Amino acid sequence: MDSGNTAWVLVSAALVLFMTPGLAFFYGGMVRSKNVLGMLMQNFFCMGLVSVLWAVAVFSLAFGKDVGGGLVGDLGFGGLRHLTGAAVTLPGYVGVFALSVPPLAFVAFQLMFAVITPALITGAIADRMKFSAWALFVGLWLVVVYAPVAHWVFSPQGWLFKRGALDFAGGTVVHINAGVAALAVVLVIGRRRGWPGEGMAPHSLPLTLLGTGILWFGWFGFNAGSALGANALAAQALINTHMAAAAAMLGWLLVERVKGGHATTLGAASGAVAGLVAVTPCAGFVGTFSAIVIGFAAGVVCFLAIQMKFRFRYDDALDVVGVHLVGGILGSLLLGLFADKAVNGLGADGLLFGGGLALLGKQLLAVAATLVWSFTVTFLLAKAIDATIGLRVTPDQEAEGLDVTQHAEAAYALGDFGSMGRLGS
Amino acid sequence: MDSGNTAWVLVSAALVLFMTPGLAFFYGGMVRSKNVLGMLMQNFFCMGLVSVLWAVAVFSLAFGKDVGGGLVGDLGFGGLRHLTGAAVTLPGYVGVFALSVPPLAFVAFQLMFAVITPALITGAIADRMKFSAWALFVGLWLVVVYAPVAHWVFSPQGWLFKRGALDFAGGTVVHINAGVAALAVVLVIGRRRGWPGEGMAPHSLPLTLLGTGILWFGWFGFNAGSALGANALAAQALINTHMAAAAAMLGWLLVERVKGGHATTLGAASGAVAGLVAVTPCAGFVGTFSAIVIGFAAGVVCFLAIQMKFRFRYDDALDVVGVHLVGGILGSLLLGLFADKAVNGLGADGLLFGGGLALLGKQLLAVAATLVWSFTVTFLLAKAIDATIGLRVTPDQEAEGLDVTQHAEAAYALGDFGSMGRLGS
Amino acid sequence: MDSGNTAWVLVSAALVLFMTPGLAFFYGGMVRSKNVLGMLMQNFFCMGLVSVLWAVAVFSLAFGKDVGGGLVGDLGFGGLRHLTGAAVTLPGYVGVFALSVPPLAFVAFQLMFAVITPALITGAIADRMKFSAWALFVGLWLVVVYAPVAHWVFSPQGWLFKRGALDFAGGTVVHINAGVAALAVVLVIGRRRGWPGEGMAPHSLPLTLLGTGILWFGWFGFNAGSALGANALAAQALINTHMAAAAAMLGWLLVERVKGGHATTLGAASGAVAGLVAVTPCAGFVGTFSAIVIGFAAGVVCFLAIQMKFRFRYDDALDVVGVHLVGGILGSLLLGLFADKAVNGLGADGLLFGGGLALLGKQLLAVAATLVWSFTVTFLLAKAIDATIGLRVTPDQEAEGLDVTQHAEAAYALGDFGSMGRLGS
Amino acid sequence: MKLVTAIIKPFKLDDVKDALRTLGVAGMTVSEVQGFGRQRGHTEVYRGTEYTVDFVPNVRIEILADDEDAPEVARVIVEAARTDKIGDGKVWLVPVDDVTRIRTGEMGHDAL
Amino acid sequence: MKLVTAIIKPFKLDDVKDALRTLGVAGMTVSEVQGFGRQRGHTEVYRGTEYTVDFVPNVRIEILADDEDAPEVARVIVEAARTDKIGDGKVWLVPVDDVTRIRTGEMGHDAL
Amino acid sequence: MKLVTAIIKPFKLDDVKDALRTLGVAGMTVSEVQGFGRQRGHTEVYRGTEYTVDFVPNVRIEILADDEDAPEVARVIVEAARTDKIGDGKVWLVPVDDVTRIRTGEMGHDAL
């Protein structure tokens, strides 16, 4: 155990946890004021349910002893048994992968990834999903989609990890996974009433920018923390993360201007997030300059990608597909070009660094596997829930808003009516 | 000195400092818009006054050389003399308790606890206390209530510490102490005009959820930082803290549903905080599963506890009693059941872990001692201030709101009147 | 490389990055609601543009091999070449100044300073600068003003550093530099229409207090992180930072009361920031008690300083001059009195600690050099931009607000009109 | 048909609403307004600069009532809204030609 | 000259606006109001405490129109705002003595 | 008695208020409204999607005045609110049957 590495991983766990409220505000600011609590709740609820399920079984499914074929872990760590203290070794984390931090620090760090991944989906299904359906969905999705994919890619025993597919901090496990799942749910739940004709302007962009600031801040833990130590690799991952966000912001704003419009604050925020998404798989495998290129590309590509939804008429309300799915794929594949062993000996060399097409092929495999599994299973899951308890609120509830109908609350009471309410019903 | 441990304690100090603004927003969102600045100010002011008093004398009273009987420290460290550099040893912090971080890092970390403890009280006396009275109260309360209780429980020389009462991060010193003090002040200052009949809906739940996110984030420093090092114990404390918050959120929401209502966002936020409160004394002494049980219990119990105020007609405006007093007692006593030496050798075994009733008895003593001292002294203090400068604003000021009457400010100017004001009077 | 020190510097880099959103909210809350996005954008944009320029050339100009005379660095580190891994040594960082962290960690940490410095200027030119002009200004200013001044003062090869001028975390480089630049731009761009007669009340003080909380939190990374290690010096810097903020808050509030007014929340926030500014150059060179004195002085002096603008009729909208320029000068000069080698052997003894006037002289030189260079070059830069693309929006745009005219966005849509917008134009 | 308009203090809205209910008034429309009058506003201070805010927050109540009921409605409002402090507000009546209930198209008295 | 005032549901504003445009109405003034009437409000719950909110959010539309056009304007609003649900709102006419366009000082019909 | 209603640009409120004060007007009630008319709204863009906002923010001023003073009040408002730009707004008069000062119960002229 190294105290410096432990300090860094613990801080990183805290930073990643903080990202989920950040995401809630990022999304919450973009919805109309009658739906903001519904959005915040869908995100905060993940901090509750996902955490407990993680302790009960999901950590074990993802990082427990492989049941064979690198498909999923066993339940040996169910209830987080056998993990107290510093002694225990996690399966696969030996040799060059040996942890220098207490296992529970790793458990906590990985947990925060599991919390935010389903939360990413909330942006796509904004304003129309029943809270009860969301609660059920999150629990099941975590077990049947997140756990296996995390095992495949993150666990050294996973079949994709073993084939040499690289994902430093969750390009496939987090972003592609959530992004394509979002698409699946959107296709099942359908469009918001009035979309796209009716105006649905963000109700508070300052709230969205607050979320952006928190996400950017927390993402240092997300990516640099994935070095699992406080070392030169973590420093490289941190600067790569920052540079990609910065370059992506500039890229997005540039396209806005080129298309003859204004540089918008929502564009700056969206661009930064797109860059953070794209650099996630790459953070610890590429050099600084490559990170800038990857980020810039993400800013441009994601801006164009979010226009797709109008062409294909799917209501990805807050562009989870355009930013996380497309950005995640972009990053995972560009890693096939920009990976550089000089940065990380445990990585590989990409096409541009003399590694040929080998890595790109592995990346394609990982992307494809994640897309197929996550989309298929999520689609069936959404259909099943829709067929049973129903996914969607009634038209009247949708018109009145999620805040009052799902949570019996109003987000704001800024006026000073004495009668904003009366005790008792 | 260990650099990793020092890094962790410094970060933890920063995280705990960040909790006070977080608490301000948590509470601030719950009050009406005419009182939000009053609430924020009462909290931020603690960051100012408490810090300076800490440097002048309070740290020394709490952690200085015991004057005898484990009741209070001397003034040897007044003005934080003799603490620069890494050499000095703090009284009692020897042997197994020896610090591996610079004394000033410990001073800063402990200071942040002293800042937030009185701040917790603001939730109970919301909307009706004169700012001047609050300022006076905080200064005196810190010296006559906080300093001794911190010495009893936290300092290895303290009489409760010596008897083996356990409090990992402030269940008694922070939560019971502030919670019962809040009750005392409420009994002296009386109810808000219009309570409980008149509606007093939260003016901005997004602000409250922002506070919740910051509190959850900062609490990792609060509890895991109390390990005073970056090690397996800190990791255990961190995951316990998180799991308790998560389980408590689920517990609270469950009760809301069981009672036939909606799962509310304020409920999710309140439940999480209740869990964080209850796990505070336990974080470094119990296993992960125990933390989940403790958290869940807190979510259920605190929800029920806050309904008491309507029965007994005391206006604990934002439920400091129901959450911090009840949650703090719950956690401190459950520690008597769930404490496990396998987790922390410096701890003890609770009833369920073969330790018999011994620990539970010590916990009861610590709880009782804190309740009696804090309630009695705070009650007298509040009475004294009320008798001299007066605790409460006038009815007209209460109607107009604290923001304008106490601080000559308006929280929001969202409309775009040219004439929201004119220079000069 | 020390993992603990690395952990601390990485965390500090993250904390300092978080300060820029914090600053955006601190300022954004103070402007009218029609200009809040313009303000947030000017700040967030620095996170984008400055970062990329830093990678391309500015880090190298500031910390690269001196081109002679200690005036500026060469372009050897352009594109952040040669900095990956832990091997490389930065010019001047040898012997007592040798880094115990990966060079990229230092690069990232210093970058965050470069991001927030121009962002500080936005407070002065609020509500009236064209976004395109701001974008151009930031890029040029970073190269011609920030880079050289950072080299002079921070790089061990810099001419002011060599003469023994002390600046622990940026009193001259960040605060005086940005503060006097703000004055220069204000003199060129002129006053807001309606100032000072027309009321321009803050549109959201809770947003400003959020910014204050984030700034205070992040400033621990700013100042204590400048110890570049997790050690007793960092602990001293952290507690000094906190104490100065606290004492300054009290100082500011005291003056408000003495002048017969109310203690305001904006005053508490402003005071805290003034204290943080003043202690920045001193944090690692003075003792705790000195920090309290410096902070208190800053609270009082800065309050009085911001009244100057009405006398001299320059519209420093949000008091960048009064707080950052005056506070920065105050701190840099008081360091000449309070510096104490007992705190930091690499520092010096000030007048009050037996060092005579030597240090004060050096501090005066550093202050003067920064004032002259920054003011002159910034003034010419502003004039040049004004003469070419124009600095200022049209009167109609100023009346309508920056949000709609510069960014085609509205900050808030709290009402629930179906028609807050309609697709297409 | 008459439109009874009242400007009252926000914290009086509940009392007025309940009084009107008791009177049997079926509906009303309420909005937030800023008032200027004998009652002075207040002073705000930001960083030492004083602003005078001349306006005080009020609530406007509008009630459509039959000609014969209107005076009674006004009287009830006056009673319920009164605090005997400067700034209590005003009540006035405006003639209305014609009212329609959107849902049913009913007009006049039936539309209320 | 008449002032046509309508209280409608917020989400109906677009339809009404478009309908009036088609009718050739040159302008209107809109504001947010809270309504109380047959349509009940909703219940909110904070930490187990129930609040009843009696008011429902509505929008007020005001249109100055010539005497002869006014009824038609009202009719069009009723049509466009109708959902046949309780709470659709009201439309009424008030006589106006005199209108001036601030910019030009034009009065009466020309001021519209 | 008349109710003078004016729709003006928000940034003109101060001038109008001061002008009315000078005229000796004792009180007024102000509220925020959204206007639709000759003056076009603006366009907003979110992630590449354009929204047209037809409404422009305006302020409504309402002043109760004696029949003989009303025209003068209107005239003063028109003067003070004028910028000669499209969108300056309107002023109109509505007959009022009866005004009561809540505090005192005074009616008619004395209620102002």
Ligand SMILES: Nc1ncnc2c1ncn2[C@@H]1O[C@H](COP(=O)(O)OP(=O)(O)O)[C@@H](O)[C@H]1O
């Ligand atoms: N002439 C007026 N026209 C319209 N509204 C008025 C007028 N005078 C007063 N008001 C409204 O009535 C409110 C109370 O009036 P004020 O003169 O302050 O107290 P009082 O009515 O008790 O004399 C004001 O805030 C304003 O909203």
Ligand SMILES: Nc1ncnc2c1ncn2[C@@H]1O[C@H](COP(=O)(O)OP(=O)(O)O)[C@@H](O)[C@H]1O
């Ligand atoms: N007597 C009235 N005076 C003024 N406004 C009214 C009156 N009655 C109803 N309203 C307004 O009309 C809205 C709809 O009225 P309501 O009785 O709920 O439904 P409906 O008009 O379909 O019967 C109310 O919310 C309120 O704003």
Ligand SMILES: Nc1ncnc2c1ncn2[C@@H]1O[C@H](COP(=O)(O)OP(=O)(O)O)[C@@H](O)[C@H]1O
């Ligand atoms: N027919 C109308 N009825 C009610 N309000 C109107 C009418 N026409 C215009 N307005 C109000 O007057 C404002 C200014 O009108 P507009 O036609 O834009 O400019 P102008 O009055 O200078 O011709 C509009 O924003 C709207 O609030």
